[in-house]
Amino acid sequence: MALSEEQAQLKELAAKATKQIISPIVEKDEEEGIFRREVIAELGKLGLTGIPTPAEYDGAGLGYLEYTLALEEIATASVAYAVSVAVSGLPQIILNLFGSKEQKEKYVPPLARGEHIGAFSLSESHSGSDAASLKTRAVKRGNEYILNGTKLWTTQGNVADTAIVFARTGAEGARGVSAFIVEKGTPGFRAGKLEHKMGINISPTCELILEDVKVPSSNLVGQEGMGFRIAMTALDSGRITIGASAVGLGRAALEYCVQYARGRKQFDQAIIDFQGIQFMLADMYTSLEASRLLVRQAATLKDLGKPFTREAAAAKLFATDSTMRITTDAVQVLGGVGYTKEYPVERYMREAKVMQIVEGTNQIQRLVIGRSLSS
Amino acid sequence: MWFFTEEHKLLKKSVRDFAQSVLGPKIDELDEKEGYDRTYFTKMADLGLLGITTAEEYGGTQMGCVAATIAMEELGAVDASTALSYLAHTILTVNNIATSASDAQKKKYLPKLVSGEWIGGMGMTEPGAGSDALAMRTRAEKKGKKYILNGSKMFITNAVMGDVFYVYARTGDGRKDISTFIVESSFPGFKMGKKLKKMGMRASPTGELIFENCEVPAENLVGQEGGSVAHMLKNLDIERITISGISLGIARASIETAVKYAKERSQFGRPIADFQMIQAMLADAQAAYEAAAHYTYNIAKAWDEGLLDSNEASRASSAKVKLFAAPMATKVALDAIQILGGYGYIKEFPVERYMRDAKLVEIGAGTNEMLRVITARSMLGDL
Numbered sequence: 001m002a003l004s005e006e007q008a009q010l011k012e013l014a015a016k017a018t019k020q021i022i023s024p025i026v027e028k029d030e031e032e033g034i035f036r037r038e039v040i041a042e043l044g045k046l047g048l049t050g051i052p053t054p055a056e057y058d059g060a061g062l063g064y065l066e067y068t069l070a071l072e073e074i075a076t077a078s079v080a081y082a083v084s085v086a087v088s089g090l091p092q093i094i095l096n097l098f099g100s101k102e103q104k105e106k107y108v109p110p111l112a113r114g115e116h117i118g119a120f121s122l123s124e125s126h127s128g129s130d131a132a133s134l135k136t137r138a139v140k141r142g143n144e145y146i147l148n149g150t151k152l153w154t155t156q157g158n159v160a161d162t163a164i165v166f167a168r169t170g171a172e173g174a175r176g177v178s179a180f181i182v183e184k185g186t187p188g189f190r191a192g193k194l195e196h197k198m199g200i201n202i203s204p205t206c207e208l209i210l211e212d213v214k215v216p217s218s219n220l221v222g223q224e225g226m227g228f229r230i231a232m233t234a235l236d237s238g239r240i241t242i243g244a245s246a247v248g249l250g251r252a253a254l255e256y257c258v259q260y261a262r263g264r265k266q267f268d269q270a271i272i273d274f275q276g277i278q279f280m281l282a283d284m285y286t287s288l289e290a291s292r293l294l295v296r297q298a299a300t301l302k303d304l305g306k307p308f309t310r311e312a313a314a315a316k317l318f319a320t321d322s323t324m325r326i327t328t329d330a331v332q333v334l335g336g337v338g339y340t341k342e343y344p345v346e347r348y349m350r351e352a353k354v355m356q357i358v359e360g361t362n363q364i365q366r367l368v369i370g371r372s373l374s375s
Numbered sequence: 376m377w378f379f380t381e382e383h384k385l386l387k388k389s390v391r392d393f394a395q396s397v398l399g400p401k402i403d404e405l406d407e408k409e410g411y412d413r414t415y416f417t418k419m420a421d422l423g424l425l426g427i428t429t430a431e432e433y434g435g436t437q438m439g440c441v442a443a444t445i446a447m448e449e450l451g452a453v454d455a456s457t458a459l460s461y462l463a464h465t466i467l468t469v470n471n472i473a474t475s476a477s478d479a480q481k482k483k484y485l486p487k488l489v490s491g492e493w494i495g496g497m498g499m500t501e502p503g504a505g506s507d508a509l510a511m512r513t514r515a516e517k518k519g520k521k522y523i524l525n526g527s528k529m530f531i532t533n534a535v536m537g538d539v540f541y542v543y544a545r546t547g548d549g550r551k552d553i554s555t556f557i558v559e560s561s562f563p564g565f566k567m568g569k570k571l572k573k574m575g576m577r578a579s580p581t582g583e584l585i586f587e588n589c590e591v592p593a594e595n596l597v598g599q600e601g602g603s604v605a606h607m608l609k610n611l612d613i614e615r616i617t618i619s620g621i622s623l624g625i626a627r628a629s630i631e632t633a634v635k636y637a638k639e640r641s642q643f644g645r646p647i648a649d650f651q652m653i654q655a656m657l658a659d660a661q662a663a664y665e666a667a668a669h670y671t672y673n674i675a676k677a678w679d680e681g682l683l684d685s686n687e688a689s690r691a692s693s694a695k696v697k698l699f700a701a702p703m704a705t706k707v708a709l710d711a712i713q714i715l716g717g718y719g720y721i722k723e724f725p726v727e728r729y730m731r732d733a734k735l736v737e738i739g740a741g742t743n744e745m746l747r748v749i750t751a752r753s754m755l756g757d758l
Contacts, residue, residue, distance in 0.1 A: 128716055130642035153717045198720050198727035266507035276744040328705065328734070331574075335505055335738050336530045339574050346574035349734070353712055353727075354720050361716050363652045 001296055003069070010051075010066050014073035017046050022077040026202070030080070030347060033201040035159060037117065039081060040088065043074075044114015049085055053092045058109040063303035064237065068244035068295050075248025076255075079351040080202035082248060083358075086241035087155045088118035090234050091164050094179065098222040098230050107162050107181060119160035120238075121151040121208050122231050128153075129364050131166075132174035132228055136210060138167035144214045145169070145180060150192065151208040155358075158191035158206045160184060165208070166231055169224045177227035181219040188213040199350030235359055236309050237302065239316035242359045243295040246316075246352070250288045250323040253330035253348045257281060260334055260343075277333060284326045291319035310372040317365035320355040327352040376672045379445075382438065387445050389422055394453035402454040405578035406728055409570075412578075413494065413536055415457055416464065420491035425465050428613070429473045433485035440613055440678040444620035444671060451624025455732035456578030458621045459739075463532035463579075464488070466614050468495025471541050472557070475606045476597050484539060484557060496533035498542040498558075498584050499607070501526065506745045509604070513586060515544040515554060517600075520593045522556060524586040527568065530739070534582030535570050542584070543603060551604045555597035564589030575731030609686065612693040614740050616678060619671040619696050622704035625733045626664045629704075629711035632726050633657060636715050653714055660707045667700040691753035698746040701736040708733045 003011065021042045029036070043049050051067040053059020060066070067089070075082035092111050095104050110116035127134040136149025147167050157163060161184045170176030182189055192207030221230060258281060261272035271277050294315040301308035327349040331338040338345045356362045379387070397418060405411060419425055427443045429435025436442075443466065450458035469488050472481060487493040504510040513526025524544055531540070539559050546554040558565060568583025598606065634657060637648035647653050674683075674696045683689040708730035712719035719726045737743050 123717070126641070128642060129647075130644075133642070133644075196722040198722070198731070265503075266505060266510070274744075276747060324709065328709075331734060332737060332743065335742055336500070339735055339738055341572035341574070350574070350731070353709065353730070356713060357716050357720055361713065363650075363713070366652065 001293060007066060007069060010062070011069040011073060013046060014048055014070040017043060017048060018073050018077045022074065022081055026078045027344070029202050030078075031201070031341075033204075035080075035084070035156065035202050035204050037159065040084060040114045040117060042114075043081075043085065044112075048074075049088060049114035050092060050108075050112025052089070053096060053108060053112040057096070057104055057112055059092070059112040064240055064299035065296060065303055068240060068247075068299045071241055071244040072248035072251070072292075075245040076252040078202060079245055079249050079355070080200040082245040083200065083203050083242075084117070084156055086238060086245065087120055088114075088116075089241065090120040090238060091118035091162050091181070093237050094164055094221060094230055094234050095181075097233060098179075098226065100218075102218065103181060103221065111162060116161040117156055117159050119154050119157045119163040119208075120234065121154040121157060121163050121165045123151065123153045124149070125152050129361055131231060132177065133172075134166060134168060134177065136165070136167040138169045138178060138180060138215070140169070140217070143217050145217060145220065147180065147182070147210040147213040147215055149210050151210070153195070154206055154208045156204055157208045158194065158204050163208065164221065164234075165210070166227050167210075169227075174228035175225050177231070178224045179221040179227040179230045180215050181221060182210075182213065182215055186213055186215065198353065199347065200354055236312050238359045239312040239365070240295060240298050240302065240308075242355055243291065243298070243312070243315040243319040246319040246323040246355045247288065247292045247295055249348055249351060249355070250284070250291065250319075250326040253323075253327045253345060254281070254284045254288055256343075256345060256348075257284070257330045257333040271333075280329050280333060284329055287322035288326060291315070291322045294318050310369055313360070313365040313368040316359060317362050317369070320352070320362060324352045324356055376668070378672075378676060379441070383442060383445055386438065386442055387449060390424065390446050390449035391452075393418070393422055394450050398450070398454035398457055402456070402578060402728075403722070403725075405456070407577075407722075409572065409577045409580075411456075411460070411536060411580050415460075416491035416494055418491075419461060420489065424461065425491055426469060426485070426489035427465060428470045429485060429489060433473065433481055434489035435469075435473070435485070440616055440675040441672060443613075443617045444675045447617050447620025448624040448627070451621035452628040453624075454578065455621050455625055455729075456576045458624065459576050459618075459735070460494075460533055460579040462614065462618055462621070463497060464495045466617050467497035467532075467610065468539070468541050470613060471497065471606070471610050472597075474610065475555070476557070479594070480557060480597065488539065493538035494533055494536055496531050496537040496540050498528035498531050498540050500528060500530045502529045506742055508607075509550045509553065511543060511545060511553070513542070513544040515546050515556060515591070517546075517593065522591045522593060522596065524556065524558070524564070524589040524591055526586050528584040530571070530581055531584050532579055532581055532739075534584055535567055535580035540584060541597075543607060546600050552601045553603045553607065554600050555603045555607070556591045557595045557597060558586075558589065558591055562589055562591060574734065575728065576735045605686070608690065611741065612683075612689045613678065615693040615697040615746075616671065616675050618736060618740050619667070619700035622697075622700040622733065622736050623664065623668050623671060625729050626660070626667070626704040626707040629708045629726055629729045630657065630660050630664060632724065632729075633660070633711040633714040636718070636724075647714070656710045656714055660710055663703045663707060667703045671696050671700055687753060691750055694741065694746040694749040697736070697741065698743055698750065701733075702743060704733040705730065705737060
């Protein structure tokens with residue numbers, strides 16, 4: 001797929017930034033679980049944290065296709081930071097689409113510049129795939145809403161400056177859900193326990209606890225009852241970004257394997273010369289290329305203003321399943337050393353798994369695709 | 376399995392009880408810290424597990440390959456790391472010595488190994504000789520009444536904590552000039568290399584063995600000089616059958632966790648177990664587990680009955696069993712994580728460990744790729 005000169009330059013910029021800013025710190029920080037705000041700030045200075053946000057709100061004013069180019073590059077070094085950029089992008093896309101002028105002016109520019117970090121808080125302990133069953137409540141009192149409840153699995157919830165929190169303002173079901181902008185430091189709003197995960201340990205995942213949190217009515221996004229639609233719209237777009245990140249991770253795994261298989265000799269020849277290895281690499285390459293095309297197709301449809309829900313779900317499903325396979329095989333190509341922490345492929349495999357779960361589990365993607373085919 | 380004897384059933388129950396009561400409470404912490412517990416060996420000895428394939432005169436119970444595989448499955452369902460360390464000790468060291476060593480060597484080493492006083496391991500792989508094992512470079516040269524060993528062994532299970540190793544080394548320049556030595560870790564010139572940090576099987580130490588003019592008494596040569604290739608391959612066969620038990624255990628535990636979770640977890644107003652997509656994953660996992668279990672125990676039984684009479688039949692059968700069972704466990708564990716969703720990805724549930732542990736069996740004791748080569752050769756002959 002041919003890129004314009006401008007797109008190629010953006011890709012190059014993201015690749016360079018990734019190598020300089022992220023690659024040197026990622027191994028150790030992953031092991032120790034350290035998230036660095038300054039990484040996001042540095043990426044922000046280069047214009048990489050608000051790619052699809054309009055220029056009037058300090059974004060780059062580019063499309064989702066450009067966004068996928070940058071995320072792919074970042075994910076070659078760190079899925080955690082690619083996810084961080086993508087998650088900071090969710091409040092931006094939500095406010096760009098549904099926010100008031102005042103909300104956009106106040107909250108979007110610092111996010112787009114990478115000075116602020118964003119979060120998207122939908123899931124709860126009993127409400128995962130079935131997001132519309134969430135129980136966190138928002139009750140209107142005068143010019144405020146009072147929020148109470150506990151959210152789960154919020155990426156970077158503990159460091160975010162601006163969180164979009166979904167809470168129930170009405171009856172049970174999807175139509176009773178509303179979206180609120182909640183600022184860090186609002187009394188009663190705090191991060192709960194941090195999850196201890198198998199991978200992407202740079203990216204903190206936490207509970208968010210809301211105890212009588214007073215949010216001004218002006219921080220309601222759109223109208224009461226629009227929350228579920230807002231969440232689903234954001235997730236449609238978010239799936240493209242997770243797909244792009246999966247492509248980056250898969251590419252890193254494939255490149256590492258090729259380099260290793262060329263250098264490793266057994267039975268007096270490089271193992272890349274054995275068909276058993278070559279065919280594995282060929283399958284990895286093919287599924288990676290197909291994934292990238294699906295991701296870019298979904299991004300292009302979105303940029304053209306055409307429906308893209310089904311395509312985004314298919315891209316996320318295919319790219320993350322492919323990357324799980326690619327990274328599992330990458331450990332296999334490296335053999336014993338691939339299983340040790342001295343090589344990055346075991347980390348790639350651990351990181352791949354989360355992408356089949358976030359932004360809608362892959363079961364949910366199948367459901368989205370299946371429903372769109374049956375209606 | 377329909378052919379399990381009363382003895383097998385009792386063994387299965389006692390190992391399961393041991394694993395759940397002794398290993399279960401500690402595995403999360405050992406996995407987290409990459410720790411290990413030497414006392415597990417004396418406790419397993421009390422259950423008669425360490426000499427499970429060894430004659431009674433050396434303290435063994437001589438129950439055989441089916442029994443060893445049962446023990447692997449039950450240990451593996453709770454703590455695959457300890458199952459792996461048990462394999463390296465009981466199959467790679469004790470069984471090797473019992474099969475190939477002299478009476479004097481057996482009398483000297485087996486009682487201590489079977490009682491768990493000493494922990495054993497096997498040294499074959501080297502940094503430059505993995506799948507191509509016969510390319511090993513560790514060399515043994517005879518000087519008077521000793522052999523002097525030089526070289527290093529890599530990815531050795533039970534390194535770090537082992538007391539005695541069953542070590543292969545080159546005694547000539549031909550590819551098959553391989554000899555075997557029983558090397559105690561206290562011998563002059565023997566050094567433990569670094570411990571490896573791993574993705575999984577973290578409660579089973581893996582490391583390097585270094586021989587720098589290591590002095591091994593000539594009486595510790597096992598069998599004839601240059602005569603080790605045949606028994607080295609034969610021992611890999613029983614290793615591949617029994618290690619498949621670990622894959623069975625991991626898969627079974629993954630399924631048990633996923634079934635329990637799917638029944639308890641409600642979304643869209645009903646247990647997720649009600650959804651066809653979850654049912655399909657569970658059904659595929661169970662069918663794959665049962666197929667692997669029947670296959671593995673069938674071949675183990677054939678081993679015990681002496682039906683794998685030719686080296687070719689033994690090699691190909693054991694290769695195929697592991698080639699089938701090991702990827703099955705990785706797939707089942709990955710799907711178990713998927714069924715648990717976010718909960719599957721965090722350390723509060725065991726399935727993420729199951730996946731990390733399962734992957735090892737696709738690499739150790741012969742990679743999937745080498746097992747395919749062995750299998751194809753058995754079908755196609757020498758081309």
